[in-house]
Amino acid sequence: MVMRGNTSPHARSRTPCVTGEAVGPGAVPITLEVNGILRALPVCPGATLAEVLRDQLQLTGTKIACDRGACSACTVRLNGTPVCSCMVLAIEVNGAKIDTIEGVAGETLHPVQAAFLEHDAIQCGFCTPGLIMSCVALLESTPHPSEEEVKAALGGHLCRCGTYPHVIAAVLHAAQTSKRRP
Amino acid sequence: MSDKIGVRSLPAGIAGVSVGQIERRVGADEAPALAPNARLRCIGQPTARINGHAKVTGQATYTVDVKLPGMLHARILRSPYPHARILALDTGPAECAPGVRAVHVIEHPIGRAIEIDAAPQSGPAGRELRYVGDPIAAIAAITPAAAQAALERIRIEYQPLPFVIDIEAARKADAPRVFDHTVRTEVFGGPATQLPQHGNVHGPDASASRGDAAAGLAGAEVIVEGEFRTQVQTHCCLEPHALVADWRDEGLTVYISTQFTAGIRAELAAALGLPLARVRVVVDAMGGGFGSKSRIGNDVLAAVALSRAALAPVRLVLARDEEQIDSGNRPATVQHIRAGARRDGTLTAVAIEAYGTAGVALGAGVGNFAQSIYDCRDFSLEQSDVFINAGPGCAMRAPGNVPGAFAYEQIIDELAERLALDPLALRERIDSSPVRREERRIGAERFGWSRRQPPGSAPGVHKRGLGMAQSHWPALVHTNCACEVRILRDGSVEVRSSVQDIGTGIGTVLAQVVAEELGLTPGEIVVRIGDTNFPAGPPSYGSRTTASLTPPARNAAYQALRKLLAAIAPTLDTTPEKLTMRNGRINTADGRHSIDFREAARRLSTEQIGAVASRSDDYGGFGRRTGDFAFARNALGGVQFAEVTVDTETGRVRLERVLAVHDCGRPINPRQIESQVHGGILQGISYALFEERILDAHTGHMLNANLEQYRILRSREAPAIEVHVLENYQGNSATDAYGIAEPAIIATAPAIANAVYNAIGVRMRTLPMTPAAVLSALGRLPQRS
Known part of the structure; x- marks a missing residue:
């Protein structure tokens, strides 16, 4: 039997817009408040928030690993809530407030970041920005979480290097140190 | 450099047990003797990692973050068939697609077994595609989407061929042949003797055998026997395989997520006929490898060819399904083991017949675990590779020894029970390593091994069990x-x-x-x-x-x-x-x-x-040297203890606690070592309980080529882990330090399996130990036909 044609199972063409060459629908202007700064930019209708942050705003701290909401490496905060930015179309969140890993530290590291360093809650570090975004959100909503609450907050994150024990210790430690603050 | 040799007195022994001195003859350029860690300021301290700040702030630059001016984006066209011949291939329509800058056809793919006397093929026509996802061509365009869209314009005529996915079916004489010709034998760390090949079976390799196992078994007072099956595991690095190739007149620069920059440079220089000095390989932050990013692959050669053709930098990042299908995997194995002993526990003979599959590649062996860890005069190991129409396997954290230990440490556990010996007591008889002896002593005490009850004796629905297993890995040195x-x-x-x-x-x-x-x-x-x-x-x-x-x-x-x-x-x-x-x-x-x-x-x-x-060289010399690396005279050990609860109604195995005692010579950074041991244990639990590549027998497609249906351990399944690392001084080098990554995973799956046996009194000989497998072993599920 001879078959003709290409039916690759791996075809994936979610971003139909090609800058400068007319392929697919054009870009749409939106505004985002990213890490406290208002950004106006054109986005392709098919572009995810993760792609726009990385490719158009050069905020490459947000990582894409599975690109379908299974690993949470791309976690950012959307109006305060941790979300997988690979599962959000940028065009859907026009006007939203977005916080990324680049905006977590002020003049000094956030207590969660400092605790990650101190507890070696990092190996290859590719999942780390996403984990930190979820942990920072956890401590804002639940300043003194139990170990089970920390594990639940990390439940959607994949870390292949196996940093979970140190991440959990780091978050519990960060919660304790912030307890001592006025 | 001076050739003068002096005599140095160096620390030797295990800290906390006994540290003496050993005299070594060393070169005059060697730094003076280094005191034990307790007397040092920096070595042995839990120093925070120097790139940690960049990693927690998102500033670290991974290969996927590299952007060069004028950079193009590449995508790869892959085979939709598990086995097919390309009759005709026309890239013309793709070349004039919008945004396309270069097209490259992969005529001679690498990273798989090589047929010795196949007829030379010129041009893409005639090339056999041997698995779903086998790369065919690559396109560079001004966006990833344009490259992807152009792939669909490549015209191909395929002739589908018979294929085989199942390892047992592939072993049969009349099975469809994955390779028509005998492939070249490869052996890790030594010269290869060409092995026979019959159908899809390459081997057996019996080079690790010694003595007369048949006679030894005949003279044994007790014999235990079992067949063990392990699955294909994929690496699942969170950073996908990625590179940016930048070909210029003055030379080639490749930014690549790799485990070996110098090796990639050497491979690229050889493949392209370039001087080493004209190839530069760069990686800053690197998002995990676990063995899969050790060498150049078809993706690397394609990106370089596209950059050369387009005269522009080319970025190629694999999508997650490509990662799962075509970036390597830990091969599946089947091991049949017979072990004979005297009633006092002396191991008299071991015979292992093993076969496994690395898809279209070689390398599905069971490592050097069984042949090295215990004293046993009469030992035979016959192992074969079986080819199937699936993506090539490659090294994955402790290749061979992970499946090897899963089987062998269960046989030893079984032998201990038959001899009415505690598993630790049996190892006192058969394991001559003084380091592991100390590790067992420390581990048993801290773990509370004396709490262990007879197998299957726990009452109730949720049964608790304790188990242990040991690690063995060669101490390697890249010279x-x-x-x-x-x-x-x-x-x-x-x-x-x-x-x-x-x-x-x-x-x-x-x-x-x-x-x-x-x-x-x-x-x-x-x-x-x-x-x-x-x-x-x-x-x-x-x-x-x-x-x-x-x-x-x-x-x-x-x-x-x-x-x-x-x-x-x-x-x-x-x-x-x-x-x-x-x-x-x-x-x-x-x-x-x-x-x-x-x-x-x-x-x-x-x-x-x-x-x-x-x-x-190590001051006492090396055991064996081969090419660019050597085997140290010492080996790396480790002992792990696991505590599980098995829900006998749902079949769910829950890890409660793992305690690990390891050695890596002189520990330099105990906190980073602890992190790596955590990683080994958690990957080991994930391998034991969750992970498995599933191929569709009818189409050859991987059904779980993603990160949600390919199940990996998550934070809620992580048990309490305690790590204890020995300071084991041997006077071998200026630092006396060795590795930890691989020993940390080897003992985990068998320790869990032995704990599950202790809980339910039924042995789990197949991985992964899913709820269905456990219920089936307990006789609470009908056997699937």
Whole structure:
């Protein structure tokens, strides 16, 4: 039997817009408040928030690993809530407030970041920005979480290097140190 | 360099047990004897990783973050068939698609078994595609979407061929052939003897056999026997395989997520006929490898070819399904083991017949575990590779020894029960390693091994069980390995090596070692790594990075300091040999002058001085040397204890606790070592309970080529883990340090399996131990036909 044609199972063409060459629908202007700064930019209708942050705003701290909401490496905060930015179309969140890993530290590291360093809650570090975004959100909503609450907050994150024990210790430690603050 | 040999007295023994001295003959350029960690300032301290700040703030640059001006984006066209012949291929329509800048057809794919006398094929027509996802062609365009869209315009005529996916079906004489011709045998770390091949079965290799196992078994008083099956596991690095290839007239630069910059450079230079000096390989932050990013693949060669054709940088990042299908995997194995013993526990004979499949590649062996770990005179191991129409396997964290230990440590557990011996007591008889003896003692005490009850005796629905297993891994040293230390005129210090930090923290370790030697702090050392413009360092695989690189790093620091002292001695009206360095200060013998390191550097007449040191042989020599690496005389051990609860109604196995006792020579950074042991254990649990590549028998497609249906351990399944690391001094090198990555995973799955057996009294001989498998073993599920 001879078959003709290409039916690759791996075809994936979610971003139909090609800058400068007319392929697919054009870009749409939106505004985002990213890490406290208002950004106006054109986005392709098919572009995810993760792609726009990385490719158009050069905020490459947000990582894409599975690109379908299974690993949470791309976690950012959307109006305060941790979300997988690979599962959000940028065009859907026009006007939203977005916080990324680049905006977590002020003049000094956030207590969660400092605790990650101190507890070696990092190996290859590719999942780390996403984990930190979820942990920072956890401590804002639940300043003194139990170990089970920390594990639940990390439940959607994949870390292949196996940093979970140190991440959990780091978050519990960060919660304790912030307890001592006025 | 001086050829003079001196005698040094070096620490030897296990800290806390007994540390004495051992005399070694060493070269005069070697740094002086290093005291045990308790007396050091930097080595042995839990120094925070030097790239940690960049990683927690999102500033670390991974290969996927590299952007070059004018950069193009590439995508790969892959086979939709598990086995087919290309009859015709026309790239014309794709070449004139919007945004396309170059098209490359893959005519001679690499990374798989090589047929010895296949007829030479010219052009793409006639090429056989051997698995779903087998790469065919690649396109570079101005966006990833344009490249993807253009792939669909490549016209191909396929002739589908019969295929085989199942390992048992593939072994049959009349099975469809994956390769028509015999493939070239490959053997890790030694010359290959060409093995026979019948149908899809390549082998058996019996080179590890010794004595007469049949006679030994005939004379045994007790024999235990079992067949064990392990699944295909995929690496699942969170950073996908990624590179940016930048071909220019003056040479090729490749930014790549790799475990071995120097190796990639050598492979690329050889493949392209370029001088080594015209190829540069760079990696900054690296998002995990676990064996799968050790060598160049078809993706790398395609991106380079596209860059050369388009005269522009080309970025190629695999999508997650491509990662799962075509970036390597841990091969599946089937092992039939018979072990014979005398009633006193002496192991008299072991016979293992094993076969496994790495898809279209070789390498599905069971490692050196069973042949090395226990005393046994009569031993036979016959192992074969079985080809199936699936993506090629490759090295994955402790290749061979992970499935090997899963089977063998269960047989030993079974033997202990048959002999009415405690599993630890049996190992006292058969394991001559004094290091593991100490590890068992510490582990049993801290774990509370005495709580262990007879198998299956726990009452109730949720049954608790305790189990243990041991690790064994060769201590490898990459001898083609160098490091440079530079002292600059303002007192700053650089350590330079092409070595890459894949997440294990080698940069931090280098800073600690150099700081110790120069009387500085690790924070004062500038670490420049991950670039072949620096002296060629070791790979980050085989648990050999620290063992290979820290001795030359320390020796380079020592030699650079000697040069500094020689340069400044005249300014202190003295001679170099009358200068000593202590706690960061340089003192004259007469005590009249004392200056700090920075002041000494300021007296240099040149901007910098430095030294490059290469890895010298282990002081006691190597066991065996092969190519660019050697086997140390010592091996790496480790013992792990697991506590599980098995829900006998749902079949769910829950890990409650794992305790691990390991050795890696002199530990340099205990916190990073703990992190790596956590990683080994958690990957081991994930392998034991969750992970499995599932191929559709009817189409050859991987059904779970993603990260949600390919199940990996998550935070809620992580047990409490305790890690204890021995300081095991052996007087072998300037640092006496060895590796930890692979020993940390080897014992985990069998420790869990032995704990599950202890809980339910039924042995789990097949991985993964899913709820369905456990219920089935308990006789609570009908057997699937």
